[in-house]
Amino acid sequence: MVNAVIFDMDGVVVNTEPVGLEANQKFYKELGIEVTDEIYSDFIGNSDKNIIQKLRSRFNLEQSEEVLLEESYKYYFDAFDTSDELELIPGVKDLIIDLYNNGMTLVLASSAAKRKIEAVFTRFDLHQYFKTKISGEDFEYSKPNPAIFDEAVKQTGFPKEECIIIEDSTNGIKAATGAGVFCIGYKGEHSMGQDTSLANKVITDFKQLDYKTIKNLI
Structure with missing residues (x-):
């Protein structure tokens, strides 16, 4: 029982798909990286911290995890606060x-x-x-x-x-x-x-x- x-x-x-997609597209564009649908799908269910770790490893990003996390949150909450979807x-x-x-x-x-x-x-x-x-x-x-x-x-x-x-x-x-x-x-x-x-x-x-x-x- x-x-x-x-x-x-x-x-x-x-x-959260519309918010996350909008935010991440802007974030990835700022980083100058192309995240394919296949890569993006693999991120689903992962924590933000682990996603950033995977991005840093795959795309050889120089910024620290902390900096990238905060930047990603900025884009997310900009989209979250203004989204009607x-x-x-x-x-x-x-x-x-x-x-x-x-x-x-x-x-x-x-x-x-x-x-x-x-x-x-x-x-x-x-x-x-x-x-x-x-x-x-x-x-x-x-x-x-x-x-x-x-x-x-x-x-x-x-x-x-x-x-x-x-x-x-x-x-x-x-x-x-x-x-x-x-x-x-x-x-x-x-x-x-x-x-x-x-x-x-x-x-x-x-x-x-x-x-x-x-x-x-x-």
Whole structure:
């Protein structure tokens, strides 16, 4: 029986694709590098820190990680603060409220930086529904390393056999599998070719889930 749900954020709770794409294109242009769709797709589910490490290595960038991170955040929040395209994934807030109202413990485990998580949760009034929010910036390795989900399970207060993870990215689903936690793969219209084949269950619409369905999923 399920007692806790661990949510990824980008691509599961909120569609940050328009904001991220706009910001990153400007950032990459400033750096004078060309990041192909194939490279960009591989970044999905990684922390900002790990993405910067990969960029520095692949393109031999001279700037420090700290400088590049701050520059990338400048572009991201410029886009975030002015975007009218940023929106929650359809149906996810209804699911969050349904789970919360029925006593389910909710935890966020996102590769995003803490400042990005706080901005999203404030903009869409989500703080009260989650027991805690965990950021990938606190871990040395990004998804598909399972460390963030190991910690998320610990934070729920329940054994992993009573938890599920909702993920959309190839790396995130691999991390959930590595943590030994039942994973629901969300395959939405903005999934950008992510592989959900390792997920225990795949959905294409959050209307496919509710408290009763999830409670008895395992």
